[in-house]
Amino acid sequence: MITRKIPYYEFGAMDFFAPQNGDFLKKSFYLALPPVTPEQEQVLCEIPGALTLRIIRRSYTQPGEDHSSLCKEGCFDFSNDEWILEAALRMQTPDTARQETYFLRLPLSAPFAKGKLGLYFDGVRIAFLKEGELLNENYGMDEFCPPEGPLSAAIPVQVASEPPVTLCWREETTEMSAGFYFPHGWNTNVGDVMTFTHNGAYHIAYLLDRRHHGSRGGHGAHAIYHLTSQDLLHWEEQKPIAAVDAPWVTYGTGTMLYHGGRYYMVYGLHTERYGKDLAPALDPETQTYERLSFEKIFTKGSLPAGATYSTSEDGLHFTPSREVFHAARNPSTYTDEKGILLYGGYRGHGVFRAESMHHPFRMIEATPLFAGGSIMKNTTECPAFFEWKGYRYLIVGFTGYFRSRTPGGEFFDAAAEGEQIYDGLSVPMVASFGEDRRLIAGWIQSPFGWGGAMLQRELIQTEGGKLGTKWIPELTPKGVPRPIDLQKEVELRQESYLLKLELQAPGRFALCFSCSTAACNLEIDPIRGRAQIGKAEPGKFGAPIPTPLEERLTGAEKPQYDPRAVKDHALGDLGTLTKPFTLRLMLRLSRRLHGTVLDIELAGRKTMISVRQDFYPTALTLLQEKPVIILNQSLAVIPTVE
Numbered sequence: 001m002i003t004r005k006i007p008y009y010e011f012g013a014m015d016f017f018a019p020q021n022g023d024f025l026k027k028s029f030y031l032a033l034p035p036v037t038p039e040q041e042q043v044l045c046e047i048p049g050a051l052t053l054r055i056i057r058r059s060y061t062q063p064g065e066d067h068s069s070l071c072k073e074g075c076f077d078f079s080n081d082e083w084i085l086e087a088a089l090r091m092q093t094p095d096t097a098r099q100e101t102y103f104l105r106l107p108l109s110a111p112f113a114k115g116k117l118g119l120y121f122d123g124v125r126i127a128f129l130k131e132g133e134l135l136n137e138n139y140g141m142d143e144f145c146p147p148e149g150p151l152s153a154a155i156p157v158q159v160a161s162e163p164p165v166t167l168c169w170r171e172e173t174t175e176m177s178a179g180f181y182f183p184h185g186w187n188t189n190v191g192d193v194m195t196f197t198h199n200g201a202y203h204i205a206y207l208l209d210r211r212h213h214g215s216r217g218g219h220g221a222h223a224i225y226h227l228t229s230q231d232l233l234h235w236e237e238q239k240p241i242a243a244v245d246a247p248w249v250t251y252g253t254g255t256m257l258y259h260g261g262r263y264y265m266v267y268g269l270h271t272e273r274y275g276k277d278l279a280p281a282l283d284p285e286t287q288t289y290e291r292l293s294f295e296k297i298f299t300k301g302s303l304p305a306g307a308t309y310s311t312s313e314d315g316l317h318f319t320p321s322r323e324v325f326h327a328a329r330n331p332s333t334y335t336d337e338k339g340i341l342l343y344g345g346y347r348g349h350g351v352f353r354a355e356s357m358h359h360p361f362r363m364i365e366a367t368p369l370f371a372g373g374s375i376m377k378n379t380t381e382c383p384a385f386f387e388w389k390g391y392r393y394l395i396v397g398f399t400g401y402f403r404s405r406t407p408g409g410e411f412f413d414a415a416a417e418g419e420q421i422y423d424g425l426s427v428p429m430v431a432s433f434g435e436d437r438r439l440i441a442g443w444i445q446s447p448f449g450w451g452g453a454m455l456q457r458e459l460i461q462t463e464g465g466k467l468g469t470k471w472i473p474e475l476t477p478k479g480v481p482r483p484i485d486l487q488k489e490v491e492l493r494q495e496s497y498l499l500k501l502e503l504q505a506p507g508r509f510a511l512c513f514s515c516s517t518a519a520c521n522l523e524i525d526p527i528r529g530r531a532q533i534g535k536a537e538p539g540k541f542g543a544p545i546p547t548p549l550e551e552r553l554t555g556a557e558k559p560q561y562d563p564r565a566v567k568d569h570a571l572g573d574l575g576t577l578t579k580p581f582t583l584r585l586m587l588r589l590s591r592r593l594h595g596t597v598l599d600i601e602l603a604g605r606k607t608m609i610s611v612r613q614d615f616y617p618t619a620l621t622l623l624q625e626k627p628v629i630i631l632n633q634s635l636a637v638i639p640t641v642e
Contacts, residue, residue, distance in 0.1 A: 002176055002227075002235040004184050005169045009120065009132045012164030022047040022147035024161045030129075031119040032158045038083035038108055045157050049148030052088040053119070055108070057081070069103065071448045072212045073136075074187035077591050079109040087119060089126055091140035098275065100217050102140040104128060110186060122165070124247055136187060137210070139221035142247045169239065175639070178227060178235045179475030180599075181454040182592055182642045183208055189451035189592075190443045191222055192330075192382055195431035196256035198263070201315065202229050202433050203256055204441060204454070205241055205265060212449030219273035220250045224265070228316070232433070232474035241265050241310060241318045248274040248303045252346075253330040253382045253427065256315075259340060263312040264357050268329035271305035272347075278302035279327045279347070288360035294322040306348065307331040309357060326352070326361055330382045333357075343368070345380040345396075369411050370396045375552050376415045384429045388438055391465035395440075398426055398564045399548065403465060418549050420573050421467055424566040424609030425455060439472065444566050446593055447613040453593065453642075457607055468605040471584065479636030486622040486633055494616065496640040497587045501633050504580040507626035511585065513598070513617035514538050520612055521623070522585065522600060526577035531602060533610040534568035541623065547572035566611045574606050580631060589616065592642045 016032060025047065036044070036055065043054045058064065060076040070076065075084050085106040092099040106113050106128050118129045127137040172184075182188060191207030207222040215221040224242040229235045242251050242265070252268030271277040278297050280289040289306075297304045307326035310318035328348025334341045342352040342361050351368050352361035371380050378400025385394050390407025394400075399422065401415040415421075422428070425442030433439050438459040446452035457469040479498050484490050486501075492513075499511075510523040521536040536542035547570045551559045563569045581603035588597040595613040602608070622628065 001173065001233065002178060002181075002237065003171055003173045004237045005239060006172055006184050007134055008168055008170060009129060009134070010166045010168045011132065011160075012166075014160035014163045016158040016160050019151050019157070019159045021150045022050050022144070024159045025050055025121075025144040025147070027162045028122045028165075029120075030160045030163045032160070033117045033119070034155055034157075035114075035116055036085070036108070036155070042154055043152075044155050045151060045153035047147045047149070047151050049146065050090050050144045054086055054088075056084050056086055058084060068448075069211075069214065070105065071594075072214050073103075073105050073210070074592070075105055075107045076594070077110070077186060078107050083108040085113070085117070085128070087126065087128075089138075089140050090145040092143060092145050093275075094142050098141065099145055100141065102126075102138050102217060104136055104138045106136055107186075112186070120163075120165075124245060134185070136185075139216040139244060139247065176641050177475050177477060178204075178229065178232075178454070179456050179472060179477075180588065180597075180641055183225060184237075185210075187211070189446065190454035191451045192253040192427045193429055193441045193443060193454060194253060194255050194265075194267075195429045195439065195441050196258075197431045197433055198258045198315065200230055202232065202431065202439070203227070203315065205254075205256060206443075206454060207251065207253065207451075208240075209451035212446055212451050214449070216250065220270065222251050224251050224267060226316075232472060238316050242267065242320065250274070253332075254307070254309075255332045255334065255429070257333055257335050257340065258315075259335050260356055263315040263318075264309050264333070265312070265318055266307060266309040266331050266333045266357075268331060268346075269305050269308055269324065270329050271303045272329070274303060276302050277305035279304075279306035280324055282327065282363070286360070287363040289326045291323055291325045291360070294324075297324075305329070307342075307344075325357075332383045332385065334385050341385070343370075343383040343385060343394075345383055349380060369402055369413065370394055370400050374400065374413050374416055376400060376413070376548065377552065377557075378415070382427045382429075386430045386432070386438065388459075388461055389465075391461070393430070393467070395421060395428055395430065398422070399562070403467070405464065407465075416549065418547070418573055419466065420547065420563075420571055420606075421469070422548070422563045423457070423469055423571070423607045424563050424569070425457070426564045430459065440469065444597075444609055444611060445564060447595065447611060452611075453590070453597075455599075455609065460605060462605075469607040470604050471601045471607065477586070477638040479638045481634035481636040484633050484635045486620070486630060490620040490635065492587070492617050492620055494589065496589050496638045498636045498638045499583075499585040499587065499620075499634075500636075501583045502580060502631040503583065503633075504629040504631070505577070505624070505626070507624070508541070509625065509628050510536075510541055510623040512536065512538065512621045512623050513587070513596075513619070514621070515616055515618045518615055520598070520610070520615060520617070522598065522608075524574075524577075524583070524602070526581075529574040529576050530570065530572055531574055531600075531606070531608060532568075532570035533598060533600075533608060534570075539621070539623065545570040563608075566609055567613075569608070569610070571602075571606060571608055574602060577603055580629075586638065587617070588638075589640050590642060
């Protein structure tokens with residue numbers, strides 16, 4: 001259950017007028033549209049060189065020039081043959097050195113798109129609204145480009161310039177789980193997540209994304225949103241930790257910590273995407289970074305970039321510090337007995353230490369193991385450090401995984417030795433929960449690009465500190481199980497399911513999902529300790545899929561079977577399964593991901609996930625090399641989320 005805080009705009013009394021030109025673009029404005037019934041493609045209104053509002057018709061099954069950007073915006077979530085309201089915004093920086101066109105769209109078959117709509121600009125964002133409710137938003141540059149002609153309109157539009165407006169929040173409680181989670185809104189996604197636990201409360205901060213990193217012309221314009229829970233069953237959305245409040249702002253990943261009686265949310269400013277960025281420089285003598293206030297940077301004609309932070313007394317309401325203290329755009333900070341450790345990645349490599357957030361961070365390691373050289377070719381972004389029963393762990397980006405072999409020991413490249421922690425999660429972060437639990441959270445990539453659904457797992461620790469993953473009990477959906485017979489074909493309807501099998505298999509077997517046009521297998525080899533998800537011909541085993549390490553050993557620069565693609569991939573360190581074990585699988589239909597999600601838990605020790613775009617199975621069958629002994633088998637309908 002999640003209690004959401006949903007933003008809306010409350011307007012005061014507005015004086016509307018019929019515009020003749022683009023003078024109103026120089027200020028904040030609200031452009032009111034009459035109800036539109038699409039019958040043909042047409043330009044509704046236009047201010048040449050600055051703003052065009054039009055209706056277009058596009059088909060998901062017939063790609064065209066703008067098909068990719070329409071998919072990223074979610075314009076085909078409601079109809080494959082869609083009428084779309086599109087605003088094209090021509091904007092520029094104050095010095096006119098840069099000019100770009102930004103787009104904002106709305107699928108008109110969506111239930112919320114009926115009735116009177118409005119286009120609102122507040123100087124930072126441009127948004128489609130309905131009765132104050134935010135439907136879609138994008139971020140451009142500082143101002144609109146100068147109009148090149150008068151306004152022309154095919155419909156009667158009305159404008160209120162500089163409307164009195166207040167940002168408000170209403171609460172809404174939903175039964176959806178935080179285990180497979182999308183933010184409120186029809187085209188919103190979860191980007192990088194940042195987890196933290198203190199005083200019994202579990203915090204998940206995340207980058208709110210639209211257009212799969214496509215907002216503000218591909219620069220992201222990400223805000224930092226915030227979920228909390230005391231028991232993993234009941235969740236509350238808090239107000240954003242860091243909102244986009246200026247045209248140059250886009251935030252990067254970070255971490256939350258508690259030190260000296262205060263909460264700190266440390267995160268990056270990716271202003272290099274906007275230009276004129278200024279980040280602190282490393283002093284070669286002291287090996288520390290100068291702290292720079294935003295105001296000092298502004299006086300130099302630049303914009304702040306690098307690591308910054310916000311503070312809070314209660315962990316819910318944060319105040320920005322308005323200073324940058326490090327060059328890292330995705331800083332990860334953690335407390336220990338000596339103060340605060342900072343793992344710097346992109347544009348701020350190294351490991352740093354400070355007595356507190358208000359002291360300088362001094363470099364203690366210039367080239368840490370995770371900074372490069374691994375055969376896994378991991379990035380250095382968003383390093384996630386944690387300890388558990390004395391063992392030390394560092395998970396980095398999409399492929400990097402390092403740990404110690406003994407409590408307190410040195411790191412080694414576990415991923416390069418075949419250990420797999422990635423099951424489809426991208427940029428995962430880990431936090432403790434309760435007395436001795438570790439939770440890992442990340443996002444699973446949409447078929448249309450960066451960002452998607454947030455997914456959470458629970459870590460398990462075995463001998464020698466090795467890690468595995470399992471479903472979190474509190475976040476696992478429950479349905480009413482019904483018995484099935486996998487020796488026969490099992491019919492699947494347009495619903496989401498939870499499949500549970502207790503079995504013993506002396507050889508390779510597969511669960512085969514199929515429809516009239518395609519098939520997909522989950523194949524498991526209990527003796528070799530391997531599993532794979534991939535396309536296959538109906539009734540046949542699929543071609544062998546290499547594990548991430550096996551593929552990289554072939555010299556592949558761009559691996560085809562990387563788990564982060566959440567399509568076809570393999571797991572090589574499942575361990576031998578000679579005794580009966582339990583296999584659980586969630587088959588989720590997802591409108592947001594435009595297909596079916598297979599989420600698998602194997603023997604309570606490993607998980608895998610695969611997103612099958614445009615695939616909606618109607619049948620499930622069992623394929624086996626040797627007879628499989630099935631002790632229990634059941635199927636339950638579970639709620640379909642987004």
